[in-house]
Amino acid sequence: MTENQWPRFVVFLQAQANTPQQYVGSVHAPDITLAQANARDVFVRQPQCVSLWIVPADAVLTFTRAALPQEEAWYNLPAGEQPDHWYHIFQKHVERGPFVYTGDVQAATSESALKLALTSAKDRAALETWVVPADQLARISAEEIAALFASLSAKGPARD
Numbered sequence: 001m002t003e004n005q006w007p008r009f010v011v012f013l014q015a016q017a018n019t020p021q022q023y024v025g026s027v028h029a030p031d032i033t034l035a036q037a038n039a040r041d042v043f044v045r046q047p048q049c050v051s052l053w054i055v056p057a058d059a060v061l062t063f064t065r066a067a068l069p070q071e072e073a074w075y076n077l078p079a080g081e082q083p084d085h086w087y088h089i090f091q092k093h094v095e096r097g098p099f100v101y102t103g104d105v106q107a108a109t110s111e112s113a114l115k116l117a118l119t120s121a122k123d124r125a126a127l128e129t130w131v132v133p134a135d136q137l138a139r140i141s142a143e144e145i146a147a148l149f150a151s152l153s154a155k156g157p158a159r160d
Helices: 032-043 110-117 142-155
Strands: 008-014 022-028 051-056 061-064 085-092 100-107 128-133 138-140
Touching: 008 032, 022 032, 022 100, 032 051, 032 138, 051 142, 061 110, 085 110, 100 110, 110 128
Parallel strands: none
Antiparallel strands: 008 022, 008 051, 051 138, 061 128, 085 100, 085 128
């Protein structure tokens, strides 16, 4: 990041209640509050959006399948590790497909969360895996999104 560039925030959107969160892009902002506003303005075009999650890009741990160690020993968690943080897992299984939320794990570190997420053969087949600390996420709920569109429609069309 250059000194003239704001930090980047990753944005995940859930379009409907029965669909998972998906990565939709990123925004730049000086802080998480403005990142939420920017993400809402850029990615929420219709009130069908159920929720929006925003996280600082530097908090996201990313691994490609090719970069993962092949030794089974790497997947073992350190003895005595206390799983005291929640992490959201996003994976991409198709080259041109989206990163899709696949679940949560509780772990002590992002790397341990990755190891836990990759314990099943299906998850190891993912082309890329993102580990997102749950406590770093800012969330915009369906109610907040609906309120935004209600206030816009209450103003009516712009007049000259």
